[in-house]
Amino acid sequence: MQSLDLENKDIYKLRLYVAGASPNSVKAISNIKNICETHLKDRYELEIIDIHQQPSIAQKEQIIALPLLIKKSPLPVRQFVGDMSDTAQVLRGFGI
Amino acid sequence: MTINKLTKTPTGINGLDEITGGGLPAGRPTLVCGSAGCGKTLMAVEFIVKGAIDYNEPGVFMAFEEKSEELAVNVSSLGFDLQKLEAEKKIKIDHVHIERSEIEETGEYDLDGLFIRLAHAIDSIGAKRVVLDTIENLFSGLSNESILRAELRRLFQWLKEKGVTAIITGERGEKTLTRQGLEEYVSDCVILLDHRVSNHISTRLMRIIKYRGSVHGTNEYPFLIDEKGFSVLPVTSLKLEGDVSSERLTTGVPSLDKMLGGKGFYKGSSILVSGTAGTGKTSIAATFANESCNRNERCIYFAFEESPKQIIRNMHSIGMDLDKHISSGLLKFQASRPTLHGLEMHLVSIHKLVKDFKPAVVILDPITNLITVGSVSEIKAMLIRLIDFLQHEQITVMFTALSLNNITNEQTDEGVSSLVDTWLLVRDIEYNGERNRGMYIMKSRGMQHSNQVREFIITDNGLNLVDVYLGSDGVLVGSAREAQILQEQAGTALKDHSLTWKDKEISRKRRVLESKIARLQTEFESVEEELNRVHQEEAVKKEILERARKDITNMRSGDGNDK
Numbered sequence: 001m002q003s004l005d006l007e008n009k010d011i012y013k014l015r016l017y018v019a020g021a022s023p024n025s026v027k028a029i030s031n032i033k034n035i036c037e038t039h040l041k042d043r044y045e046l047e048i049i050d051i052h053q054q055p056s057i058a059q060k061e062q063i064i065a066l067p068l069l070i071k072k073s074p075l076p077v078r079q080f081v082g083d084m085s086d087t088a089q090v091l092r093g094f095g096i
Numbered sequence: 097m098t099i100n101k102l103t104k105t106p107t108g109i110n111g112l113d114e115i116t117g118g119g120l121p122a123g124r125p126t127l128v129c130g131s132a133g134c135g136k137t138l139m140a141v142e143f144i145v146k147g148a149i150d151y152n153e154p155g156v157f158m159a160f161e162e163k164s165e166e167l168a169v170n171v172s173s174l175g176f177d178l179q180k181l182e183a184e185k186k187i188k189i190d191h192v193h194i195e196r197s198e199i200e201e202t203g204e205y206d207l208d209g210l211f212i213r214l215a216h217a218i219d220s221i222g223a224k225r226v227v228l229d230t231i232e233n234l235f236s237g238l239s240n241e242s243i244l245r246a247e248l249r250r251l252f253q254w255l256k257e258k259g260v261t262a263i264i265t266g267e268r269g270e271k272t273l274t275r276q277g278l279e280e281y282v283s284d285c286v287i288l289l290d291h292r293v294s295n296h297i298s299t300r301l302m303r304i305i306k307y308r309g310s311v312h313g314t315n316e317y318p319f320l321i322d323e324k325g326f327s328v329l330p331v332t333s334l335k336l337e338g339d340v341s342s343e344r345l346t347t348g349v350p351s352l353d354k355m356l357g358g359k360g361f362y363k364g365s366s367i368l369v370s371g372t373a374g375t376g377k378t379s380i381a382a383t384f385a386n387e388s389c390n391r392n393e394r395c396i397y398f399a400f401e402e403s404p405k406q407i408i409r410n411m412h413s414i415g416m417d418l419d420k421h422i423s424s425g426l427l428k429f430q431a432s433r434p435t436l437h438g439l440e441m442h443l444v445s446i447h448k449l450v451k452d453f454k455p456a457v458v459i460l461d462p463i464t465n466l467i468t469v470g471s472v473s474e475i476k477a478m479l480i481r482l483i484d485f486l487q488h489e490q491i492t493v494m495f496t497a498l499s500l501n502n503i504t505n506e507q508t509d510e511g512v513s514s515l516v517d518t519w520l521l522v523r524d525i526e527y528n529g530e531r532n533r534g535m536y537i538m539k540s541r542g543m544q545h546s547n548q549v550r551e552f553i554i555t556d557n558g559l560n561l562v563d564v565y566l567g568s569d570g571v572l573v574g575s576a577r578e579a580q581i582l583q584e585q586a587g588t589a590l591k592d593h594s595l596t597w598k599d600k601e602i603s604r605k606r607r608v609l610e611s612k613i614a615r616l617q618t619e620f621e622s623v624e625e626e627l628n629r630v631h632q633e634e635a636v637k638k639e640i641l642e643r644a645r646k647d648i649t650n651m652r653s654g655d656g657n658d659k
Binding site for chain 2: 017019022024025027028031051052055056058059062063064065066067068069078079080081082083084085086089090093
């Protein structure tokens with residue numbers, strides 16, 4: 001529990017790249033919001049970016065598969081692709 | 097949409113457009129597959145670069161393997177300046193980097209990122225051409241194969257809708273053309289590149305496996321990657337319909353011209369010079385090369401045995417200066433060991449050089465050495481194609497070939513004798529303890545030619561042919577011929593001598609007879625004079641007597657009056 005407390009202090013900076021309103025994107029947005037609300041209440045920043053709006057980001061960020069979630073902090077940086085329906089996998093990646 | 101014929105996008109790659117009958121299917125994806133290091137990426141880069149430079153079609157190169165900087169460095173050796181083209185917005189290179197360890201998969205996903213990225217790249221420069229090199233790398237980055245497959249299918253469909261001509265490269269698999277079976281999705285045109293090593297010699301080969309809606313060459317075509325890029329040799333045009341010329345080219349040896357109907361070889365014909373070792377084949381070839389340069393025509397000399405310097409030095413010894421032709425740019429030596437690369441590669445490089453240099457005469461010296469890199473039938477096939485190509489270009493070609501045995505000269509090892517138009521045979525004639533060279537024309541299509549064996553002499557001033565002597569012991573050559581000439585000269589001198597002697601004798605006799613005649617004449621004159629004198633004396637005597645008688649009569653009649 002001690003370690004969990006330590007981590008709890010960290011703010012999770014998350015960035016989710018989606019492609020417009022594709023089914024996977026919509027699912028991913030709702031899933032990640034769910035996960036965050038349930039497990040990271042009040043200690044996360046979620047930024048959602050629509051690649052369709054800013055296609056040049058795709059090249060810069062080496063984006064291929066979507067939806068893509070990047071956990072910028074706490075370190076290490078991790079990437080997740082998919083509609084975030086595998087909650088256990090996401091949490092494992094978050095280190096929770 | 098339309099019932100028009102399939103439109104094609106020219107690749108600009110040497111030879112490929114000929115094989116495909118105009119290029120790759122326009123607006124459709126083409127799969128280029130092959131094992132590692134067979135030139136897939138290079139072909140794709142050339143497709144993009146040529147498109148941007150020569151056809152004004154911008155292109156997007158999406159690299160899944162190499163970083164764009166690496167790629168730029170790798171192809172700069174071919175003279176492609178990718179960075180400059182990219183700055184001019186003629187091409188766009190996008191390096192796609194995927195690292196499996198960095199990515200966790202959490203459910204359903206798609207490749208929309210790739211689509212958007214590609215669409216953005218295409219739209220930003222108005223690309224007409226797209227290369228995806230090697231898209232299969234996605235499979236190493238992402239694990240959900242069923243998603244990937246579905247997405248790839250969608251991608252190719254999407255590319256078609258975009259109307260871009262695309263090349264997708266794929267690594268060759270164990271049993272399939274590509275590891276991931278991409279050929280299932282890209283079904284319009286599939287090109288297979290191969291890199292084969294046999295007998296330690298590598299040959300690159302290309303084959304079009306399928307080309308929907310178009311005729312195409314089905315053979316394996318050799319191709320070459322050199323400092324100027326990719327070139328494929330379309331070598332199946334065996335239709336025998338090349339133009340012919342009745343123009344004649346002198347051989348450089350006047351006496352040989354005389355044997356060939358007085359004019360020499362036909363322009364655009366193929367000539368084989370075969371003979372045993374040291375019979376002067378190279379000298380004949382070099383003389384022919386020299387002669388064509390003297391006529392101000394270009395000539396390429398492919399030397400497979402000697403280095404150019406060696407040939408130049410050796411030809412100096414027979415009074416030929418090839419240096420000046422090299423410096424004037426008329427003569428080009430291309431010396432390489434046959435083992436440098438495979439037979440097909442030789443053909444491709446010859447093809448390429450001929451296209452670049454545009455010579456009137458090509459010499460291959462000797463073709464026999466090619467046997468080290470291919471079987472007899474392969475060499476024959478290669479030479480057929482070479483002759484075919486050169487004839488089509490109206491280039492005269494001379495091959496030299498070494499016959500390995502002295503007994504039968506009826507067939508060269510390469511079996512090309514039936515292909516060539518003119519076949520000169522140089523052979524040793526061993527007689528009287530010396531070896532001499534004899535030359536004859538085995539065949540020469542379409543012209544009067546001598547059926548005689550001539551002695552072939554290499555002198556300080558070049559080559560010459562002299563008549564051989566047919567003596568009682570057979571053909572006389574070399575010193576025996578010289579002896580025969582001397583003997584004949586001696587005979588003539590003797591004959592001349594005796595002739596003058598006889599003449600003198602006759603004139604002397606005549607003089608004797610003439611003096612005799614003169615003496616008789618004078619004798620006759622004196623006799624005649626004598627006779628005349630007697631005659632006159634008698635006439636005078638008669639007159640005196642007559643007068644005396646008259647006087648006496650007169651006297652008597654005076655006395656006789658009394659009677």
